[in-house]
Amino acid sequence: MEGQTLSLAAHLRDEQKKNPKITNGLISLLGEMASASKAISRDVNRAGLVGILGLANKVNVQGEEVKKLDEYSNEIVRAQMSKSGQVCIMASEEVDNSMPVDEGCEGPYTIAFDPLDGSSNIDVNVSIGTIFSIHHKISPGTKGTDDDLLQPGNKQVCAGYVLYGSSTMLVYTAGSGVHGFTLDQGVGEFYLSHPNMQIKPKGDIYSINEGNYLYWDKNTQKYIDYLKAEDKATKRPYKARYVGSLVADFHRTLIYGGLFLYPMDYKDPQKPKGKLRLLYEAAPMAYVVQQAGGYASTGFEAILDIKPTGLHQRVPLIIGSVEDVKQAEKFIQRKA
Numbered sequence: 001m002e003g004q005t006l007s008l009a010a011h012l013r014d015e016q017k018k019n020p021k022i023t024n025g026l027i028s029l030l031g032e033m034a035s036a037s038k039a040i041s042r043d044v045n046r047a048g049l050v051g052i053l054g055l056a057n058k059v060n061v062q063g064e065e066v067k068k069l070d071e072y073s074n075e076i077v078r079a080q081m082s083k084s085g086q087v088c089i090m091a092s093e094e095v096d097n098s099m100p101v102d103e104g105c106e107g108p109y110t111i112a113f114d115p116l117d118g119s120s121n122i123d124v125n126v127s128i129g130t131i132f133s134i135h136h137k138i139s140p141g142t143k144g145t146d147d148d149l150l151q152p153g154n155k156q157v158c159a160g161y162v163l164y165g166s167s168t169m170l171v172y173t174a175g176s177g178v179h180g181f182t183l184d185q186g187v188g189e190f191y192l193s194h195p196n197m198q199i200k201p202k203g204d205i206y207s208i209n210e211g212n213y214l215y216w217d218k219n220t221q222k223y224i225d226y227l228k229a230e231d232k233a234t235k236r237p238y239k240a241r242y243v244g245s246l247v248a249d250f251h252r253t254l255i256y257g258g259l260f261l262y263p264m265d266y267k268d269p270q271k272p273k274g275k276l277r278l279l280y281e282a283a284p285m286a287y288v289v290q291q292a293g294g295y296a297s298t299g300f301e302a303i304l305d306i307k308p309t310g311l312h313q314r315v316p317l318i319i320g321s322v323e324d325v326k327q328a329e330k331f332i333q334r335k336a
């Protein structure tokens, strides 16, 4: 970390000089999000230990009830955002309805978050993450309504994620590039380690749950078959990588290039649909990738252009290097 001594707060104050979206309020809000993620990071790191201590009757040595890590993370983020003084209304993957903030703490922003994404990896010590998306409140004269949360991704003020991996990283954009910070566990501070992150225009890695092949439409199947066919000029066959945690798969895609796909599938033949949620999974990642020079699509339209209709709406997601995602779109839009 020698030479990398710019803390998140110091970096944000620098960025504030050139980016009017970075208000003092947003700096404060991101500081609260960083603080929540440090608490989650600590608990992710000792999850196994806490689980063992809590096994007997679900009560830990302090006499507190042991909660599942995703519920616990939700409580941490909710409480921290609620008291930040910057947010008026919140949505979380863990909660069905929107959540108002504490009385008297209302602020100018909304936040949608997935407190601990990658639930299938929580119990097996594999990377998981937190994702967040921040908008301006738009409804005057209210304390914040669902309409304030249901804004398209292209209206985001700020978005990002925290990856709890071999190190803990916070990556964000507020419309002036993508910047990554690594948590120095000893100091308890995020330091700038990845300034101005850019994604390659084309990569040679694809990331998809191929166990769903049977449930995809023919065009999606043909695209994945294409990526696996040999052609040295286009670096095919592509390498396959799939963690099963969006944050981890996205972070690798951002750094190495290529694309991540969770396409529409026909597991329910009557209702084909994607799995990932627009508000707090697809849209924030789409903003980050756009700011890094990449692109995110459903296969038919840009993720950032979708006007949400529900807090937990699902969308197909194809995200990564712009040439790869555009090519996937071409395959997916082919007429039979």
Ligand code: AHM
Pocket (backbone or CB within 6 Å): 093, 114, 116, 117, 118, 119, 120, 209, 244, 245, 246, 247, 249, 262, 275
């Ligand atoms: P979750 O919010 O229940 O954790 O589900 C979201 C996760 C993503 O992190 C990941 O990209 C995807 O689900 C993996 O799904 P699958 O196990 O179907 O491959």
Ligand code: MG
Pocket (backbone or CB within 6 Å): 093, 114, 116, 117, 118, 281
């Ligand atoms: Mg999730």
